[in-house]
Structure formats: C-alpha cells, structure tokens
Amino acid sequence: MAENIEIPVSVGPMNEGERVRGPDMFAELAGPKSYGFELVKVVDNASDEIHVIGKELDEMEEGSRTPFAVIVNVGGESLEEDLEGVLERRIHEIFNYIEGVMHLNQRDSVWIRINKDSAEKGLKLKHIGRVIQDIYKAEFPFIKHVEVKLITEPDVVKDELEKAREIYAKRDEKTKNLHEEDVDVFYGCIMCQSFAPTHVCVITPDKPALCGGINYFDARAASKIDPEGPIFEIPKGNCLDENKGIYDAVNDVIYERSQGAIEAMTLHSVMDRPSTSCGCFEAITFYIPEVDGFGIVDRSYKGETPIGVPFSALAGQCSGGRQVEGFCGMSISYMKSPKFFQADGGWKRVVWLPKELKEKVKDGILEEMIDKIATEEDVSNITELQEFLKNKNHPVVENWGSMEEEVGTDEEEVEREESYGDEETEMSVSTMNLPTGFGGLPHNVKIILKNATIKAEKIIIMRETEKPKKK
Ligand code: SF4
Numbered sequence: 001m002a003e004n005i006e007i008p009v010s011v012g013p014m015n016e017g018e019r020v021r022g023p024d025m026f027a028e029l030a031g032p033k034s035y036g037f038e039l040v041k042v043v044d045n046a047s048d049e050i051h052v053i054g055k056e057l058d059e060m061e062e063g064s065r066t067p068f069a070v071i072v073n074v075g076g077e078s079l080e081e082d083l084e085g086v087l088e089r090r091i092h093e094i095f096n097y098i099e100g101v102m103h104l105n106q107r108d109s110v111w112i113r114i115n116k117d118s119a120e121k122g123l124k125l126k127h128i129g130r131v132i133q134d135i136y137k138a139e140f141p142f143i144k145h146v147e148v149k150l151i152t153e154p155d156v157v158k159d160e161l162e163k164a165r166e167i168y169a170k171r172d173e174k175t176k177n178l179h180e181e182d183v184d185v186f187y188g189c190i191m192c193q194s195f196a197p198t199h200v201c202v203i204t205p206d207k208p209a210l211c212g213g214i215n216y217f218d219a220r221a222a223s224k225i226d227p228e229g230p231i232f233e234i235p236k237g238n239c240l241d242e243n244k245g246i247y248d249a250v251n252d253v254i255y256e257r258s259q260g261a262i263e264a265m266t267l268h269s270v271m272d273r274p275s276t277s278c279g280c281f282e283a284i285t286f287y288i289p290e291v292d293g294f295g296i297v298d299r300s301y302k303g304e305t306p307i308g309v310p311f312s313a314l315a316g317q318c319s320g321g322r323q324v325e326g327f328c329g330m331s332i333s334y335m336k337s338p339k340f341f342q343a344d345g346g347w348k349r350v351v352w353l354p355k356e357l358k359e360k361v362k363d364g365i366l367e368e369m370i371d372k373i374a375t376e377e378d379v380s381n382i383t384e385l386q387e388f389l390k391n392k393n394h395p396v397v398e399n400w401g402s403m404e405e406e407v408g409t410d411e412e413e414v415e416r417e418e419s420y421g422d423e424e425t426e427m428s429v430s431t432m433n434l435p436t437g438f439g440g441l442p443h444n445v446k447i448i449l450k451n452a453t454i455k456a457e458k459i460i461i462m463r464e465t466e467k468p469k470k471k
Helices: 081-097 116-120 125-139 154-173 216-225 248-257 311-318 355-360 367-372 382-392 397-418
Strands: 025-030 036-042 050-053 064-066 068-075 101-104 111-115 145-151 185-189 201-203 231-235 239-241 283-288 293-298 327-330 350-352 426-436 441-453
Touching: 025 036, 025 068, 025 116, 036 081, 036 154, 050 125, 068 081, 068 125, 068 154, 081 101, 081 125, 081 216, 111 116, 125 145, 145 154, 185 216, 185 248, 216 231, 231 248, 283 311, 293 311, 293 355, 311 327, 350 382, 367 382
Parallel strands: 025 064, 036 068, 050 145, 293 350
Antiparallel strands: 025 111, 068 145, 101 111, 185 201, 185 231, 283 293, 283 327, 426 441
C-alpha cells in the first residue's frame, strides 16, 4: 500500500507553460551547466515505492544547482518495452503540471527548475514522485505498479547516466532496417501543442520525432494502447514526391491537426515546406546563403555558430509550431537516417556542425564528406568557412558560380531601373534585395524606393542591437 503523501502545491494543466527565471529559482536540477537524465523502464518486479537518493529539496541551498536523475520502473501485464519512450516523454508534461516546476527537454538533456514559492510551500522531490505515480496510473490503467527513483547524489547520477545512454542508443537502433516504403502508416504526435499550437510531429521509420524521444515503434505501441491519445496513426496515402517525402493523406491530417495552419509538409527537405518545429528539438538545421549549404547545431553546444548566433537564437526563429523554410528542428538520430534531408542534398550540403555532435553522428555521415565539414575548431565566421570549404573542395563550392551569376542579374536589374530616372542620382523606382537576420539568413528584405533622391557618401546597414560607433 502506497504511503499517503499530501502534495503542498497545485497540480494540473493550468501550471503548464510556467517559466522559472533565475531570480525566482530555488534550485536547478540537471540542465546545461550540470548533468542528468530521465528514464522509464518496463520491469517485472516494479514496487510502488518512491526513493530519494541524495539530498531532498529542503536540504539544498537556495540558488543551488545539482545533478539529477529520475528513473521510473513500471509494471503491468500488457506493458511492452516499446512503450518506454512514450511514457518517458510524459514526464515532461507531468513535471510541468506541478506548480512552480519548470521542465525542459528530454532524455540526457533534461533541465528542471523549482521556484522559491513552491519550495517555501514545502514541495519536495518525493511529492514529484507521487505525482508521477498518480498520473501514470490514472492515465494508463494498464500500468499496475510505478516505482520512482529521484537521484541527486552526483556519483550515482553519473553511473546511471551511462546505463541510460546505452538504453537510448538501443531504442534508436531498432528502426534501422525499416523504411518509409516498407510501411503503410506513419504516426503523428501533438503532445507539444500545449505550447506550440500548430505543431504536428510526423514519425516514420526514417524520421524519429524531433524531440528524439519517440521512434516509429514507440509511436506504434502508444497509438495501439491509447488510440484517442496524442499519438495517432496517419495513413500514408499516395506518395506525391518520394525524394521530398510528400504524401497526400499525411498532408490532410497535418492540415486538420494544425487547425488549418499548415497545408503541406515535406519530410525530408529544409528548403521546401519543412516540418514544423515545436521547441523540444534536439538540433536545428539552418541554411547559410553565403555558402549555399547547411549548418547544424544541437542544444548542448553553447558557442556561436559561424553566422554569429548560438542555438537558442536559431531555435527562436522557428519554434512554436512554425514552418519556416531554411530552418528545421530535428532529432539527432535523424542525422543517421539514409533519408536525412535527401531532397536538399543530405550530407553533401552540410558545411558546419559542432565537433562533439560530429563525433556522435560520425557513422551516419557519408565517408567522403567527413573531412569536408567544418567544426568550431576549423572556422569561426563565414569568411573562414568559405575559405575552408574551398580548400576542402566541398561539393557546395560547385554551386557558387551560379550564385554569383544570380547576384549579377539583380544588379543589372537595378541599373536598368535606375536609368528610367534622372540622369544624376534620382531613381524613379529601384529595388535592392538585402540579406538580413543573423549573418544573412534566408529572409530577404526588399527595399523599394519611389521617386527618391539619395545622396550619401556611405550607407551602413547593421543589426538592431548594434549601436553606431561615434566618430
Ligand atoms: S516533439 Fe513531437 S513527438 Fe516529441 S512530444 Fe513533442 S509532438 Fe510529440
């Protein structure tokens, strides 16, 4: 019989979306400046106990940061191992249901904060354990036992983290020999619509969910056991474009599930109607127009990309359920897929990624491309990247000639239009296409000048945050 534990704060969907900023924070568990993970395992002998291994919340100092792991062992007759990933993903939601608790990310990149108000009200880790038990049992009646381990002892977290990573890798391996052409249905997930209302993940054997936590088999098991839940079957329908991965029935479902916001989606292109991005993606692919190639940056990389901005700023460009051409959130395991952005050239268009990520996905990168893709150790800006790619004879360099020709055409057009005006400097109508955003991301600004007279020695265009230097 489970111990009677009273929860001192409110629990429910009304607390979702609550943020805990630095000044309001009582404690930070795991996160980018520490380490930790979350894991659900289906076991035969799960008890109904809650174990806190290491310091409880009331034993921590205000403002402290600590390694943290949550391991949930579940038991029940109809439970399959394939459900582990999906149940694990629910931990995110459950933590966020608790007043004063913020949970971000998943697997070994979890990041949790507890606010001062809830700590003052007496919230403890054991209460979080009880909420997990209650919600699992209420939402999944086939789960009979839920044993929760909440670990803050740094050495124990470290040891268990290695074991958890082996389990994640095994799960990711499962879909290796199954492909989109072998199946009749894909799966959709709308779990992230609570904060990204138009986001729909389409999960196929070749494309795991962008949070990295749910693969094709996980989704299949979840939709079978809870057909009315947030993970559902999507019939493939007719293939409209195999290379890009466009299917008519998939588009119909996306349209309906995104409340009419997204009409069509490609599975394997960044440049043409890419997947929507919620905010949980493990990595982001972004187009770099100056080299006509793609950079990739993952959540754990803290430095700047060669276009001068970090992961967080790039993520801000496309998260919230938006479909933004030139940006696409994705899981790290998709980088090992044979269909990895195949419509845009796949690995032959990738020009930059962080060194640690490159090591992680090395066995998925085309062998002839490994040395041609730069990391932060090779380049730190676009000029250095261009030089690196030229020296390495990267395939994107072949396209640079045609890019220059296109620029020439625009300039000629401006000249032509200028000639309609006064012979001096007056332009009747003139247009300039300027790259803008982060170091020239693919949003063009068109400046239209009508009957304008411009006289200037110099025009300086700078980012809004930069202040002009005084002379
Ligand atoms: S990222 Fe996609 S698969 Fe993962 S929880 Fe969100 S909607 Fe579901």
